[in-house]
Amino acid sequence: MSPRRQFLKYSAAFAASSTALSLSAQQFESPPGSAETVARDEHFWQVVRSQFDVQNDIINLEQGYWGKMANPVQQAFFEHTKKVNHAMSWYVRKQYKADFLAARESVADALKVKTHEIMLTRNATESFVNLITQFNDFKAGDEILWADIDYPAYQDMMVWLSDSRNVKGHELSLPASGTDDDYIDVYRKAFERNPRIKLMLLTHVSNQHGLVMPVKRIAQLAREHDIYVICDTAQSWGLLDFTPDELGVDWAIFNLHKWIGSPVGVGALYMREQTLAPVMPFPGEDPGDNDVANRVHLATSDFASFLSVPDALAFHHKIGGKNKEARLRYLWESWTLPLRENPEVEILGAASSDNASGMGGFRLKGKSSPEENQVLQKRLEEDFGIFTVVRNDLSSGSNIRVTPQIFTPVAHMQKLAEAITTIAG
Ligand SMILES: Cc1ncc(COP(=O)(O)O)c(C=O)c1O
Known part of the structure; x- marks a missing residue:
C-alpha cells in the first residue's frame, strides 16, 4: 500500500x-x-x-504558527463575539473595562506576577515594539546584542534599532546544536568581548528549531554586566511551564495565542515592578512608573479575544x-x-x-x-x-x-x- x-x-x-x-x-x-x-x-x-x-x-506538524483553540474556548469566543456585537459600545463603555481587568488578572495569576506588572497586548510583537521604541537609556557608545536563533523579524528590528539610535549592533551565531553550557559560553564570551552592550534580546524558545535557551543563567550573566534583557517568551509559554520569576528576567514578551490556546490577537508585556524607568510611557500615556499598562496603548482591538483569555487559561490549567x-x-x-x-x-x-x-x-x-x-x-x-x-x-x-x-x-x-x-x- x-x-x-x-x-x-x-x-x-x-x-x-x-x-x-x-x-x-x-x-x-x-x-x-x-x-x-x-x-x-x-x-x-x-x-x-x-x-x-x-x-x-x-x-x-506545523503547530508553531499559532495555537488551535480547544472546543470549549472556541465556544466561549463565539459567545463573547455575539455579546460584543450585540451590545456594542453600550457594553464596551460600561462593562468591558471590568471584564478586561479580570482577563488581565487571570494572566497575572497564571504567571504569579502582580497585575500592574503585566499588560495584555495584541501579540508579542506589539510588546517588543513597545520596549525597543520606548527604551530611553542609550548613551553614546552603547551597543546592543541579538542572535541568529532569535525571531527573524526581531533581528531586523534590532538592526533598525542599531541604525536609528546609533548604537552598535552585534549578532551572535550560536552552534547549530548544543548543550546549555555551549550556549552560555557563547554569551559569556560576547559579554566579555563587548563591555558596552546595554540592551539585548534573549529568546526562550527559538522559532527556528525549538531549542530552549538557558535563560536564567544567561540573564544572570547579563545582570552582572549591567545589560537590560528583553526575553522573548512568545513561543514558550504553554509549550513550557514557567513564570518570569523562575526565568529570572525583568522584561518578557508573551503570546497567549500560541500555546495557551486563546483566540488570535492576545499577547502580553511583562515588566517587573521598579524596572519601568528606562522605558518611556507610550506617547501621551500617564507617566506613572508603577503600572506597565502605561507602556502600551491597545486602541480598538478584538474585545472578544481578550474576553476569552480566562476561558483559555481554564482549559490550559485543566490539562x-x-x-x-x-x-x-x-x-x-x-x-x-x-x-x-x-x-x-x-x-x-x-x-x-x-x-x-x-x-x-x-x-x-x-x-x-x-x-x-x-x-x-x-x-x-x-x-x-x-x-x-x-x-x-x-x-x-x-x-x-x-x-x-x-x-x-x-x-x-x-x-x-x-x-x-x-x-x-
Ligand atoms: C520566538 C518568537 N518570537 C516572536 C514571535 C512573534 O509572534 P507574534 O507574531 O504573535 O507577535 C514568534 C511567532 O512565531 C516567535 O516564534
Missing part, C-alpha cells in the same frame, strides 16, 4: 476513535501521576484530542502546564531519538531532552540550502501527508521545523520518523 493510502486508512481509523471518545470527554480530568507518566498515557491524550476540532486529512510540557517533549523524543541514530539526518537545536521543547528541527546531512529543504518539505507533504515548514534564518543554514500539538498522537511522530528514514535512504 502506498504511504498516502496507508495514511488515509490510519486517519479514518483515528477519526472514528476520536468520535467515540468525544461524548465521554466532556468532563475529563487529568489523570493522577507525575507529568512524565501522564505524558505517556495515550488514552488521556486521545481524550484531549477529542476536545479539539482536528483536521484529519493531513498530519499537521496542566507541566503535563503539556512533558507530553510535548515526549512527542519530540519519539521522532528525534530514533533519527539520532541515522547518520544521514541532522537534529538541530537541543542536544538532548534537557534543552528540548516539543518543537524540533532537522535536515538531511549536508543539505542546508533553502531549496533543498523546500524539496524535503514538499516530499513530506505530498508523499507522506505530513505538513511541516522550512525555516531559513539560522547561521548554519535552513532546516525543517516540526511542531506537534497536545492533540497529536505519538503514532503521528512515528510516521514522521519513518518518512524521514525512507527519504534519507
Whole structure:
C-alpha cells in the first residue's frame, strides 16, 4: 500500500476513535501521576484530542504558527463575539473595562506576577515594539546584542534599532546544536568581548528549531554586566511551564495565542515592578512608573479575544502546564531519538531532552540550502501527508521545523520518523 493510502486508512481509523471518545470527554480530568507518566498515557491524550476540532486529512506538524483553540474556548469566543456585537459600545463603555481587568488578572495569576506588572497586548510583537521604541537609556557608545536563533523579524528590528539610535549592533551565531553550557559560553564570551552592550534580546524558545535557551543563567550573566534583557517568551509559554520569576528576567514578551490556546490577537508585556524607568510611557500615556499598562496603548482591538483569555487559561490549567510540557517533549523524543541514530539526518537545536521543547528541527546531512529543504518539505507533504515548514534564518543554514500539538498522537511522530528514514535512504 502506498504511504498516502496507508495514511488515509490510519486517519479514518483515528477519526472514528476520536468520535467515540468525544461524548465521554466532556468532563475529563487529568489523570493522577507525575507529568512524565501522564505524558505517556495515550488514552488521556486521545481524550484531549477529542476536545479539539482536528483536521484529519493531513498530519499537521506545523503547530508553531499559532495555537488551535480547544472546543470549549472556541465556544466561549463565539459567545463573547455575539455579546460584543450585540451590545456594542453600550457594553464596551460600561462593562468591558471590568471584564478586561479580570482577563488581565487571570494572566497575572497564571504567571504569579502582580497585575500592574503585566499588560495584555495584541501579540508579542506589539510588546517588543513597545520596549525597543520606548527604551530611553542609550548613551553614546552603547551597543546592543541579538542572535541568529532569535525571531527573524526581531533581528531586523534590532538592526533598525542599531541604525536609528546609533548604537552598535552585534549578532551572535550560536552552534547549530548544543548543550546549555555551549550556549552560555557563547554569551559569556560576547559579554566579555563587548563591555558596552546595554540592551539585548534573549529568546526562550527559538522559532527556528525549538531549542530552549538557558535563560536564567544567561540573564544572570547579563545582570552582572549591567545589560537590560528583553526575553522573548512568545513561543514558550504553554509549550513550557514557567513564570518570569523562575526565568529570572525583568522584561518578557508573551503570546497567549500560541500555546495557551486563546483566540488570535492576545499577547502580553511583562515588566517587573521598579524596572519601568528606562522605558518611556507610550506617547501621551500617564507617566506613572508603577503600572506597565502605561507602556502600551491597545486602541480598538478584538474585545472578544481578550474576553476569552480566562476561558483559555481554564482549559490550559485543566490539562496542566507541566503535563503539556512533558507530553510535548515526549512527542519530540519519539521522532528525534530514533533519527539520532541515522547518520544521514541532522537534529538541530537541543542536544538532548534537557534543552528540548516539543518543537524540533532537522535536515538531511549536508543539505542546508533553502531549496533543498523546500524539496524535503514538499516530499513530506505530498508523499507522506505530513505538513511541516522550512525555516531559513539560522547561521548554519535552513532546516525543517516540526511542531506537534497536545492533540497529536505519538503514532503521528512515528510516521514522521519513518518518512524521514525512507527519504534519507
Ligand atoms: C520566538 C518568537 N518570537 C516572536 C514571535 C512573534 O509572534 P507574534 O507574531 O504573535 O507577535 C514568534 C511567532 O512565531 C516567535 O516564534
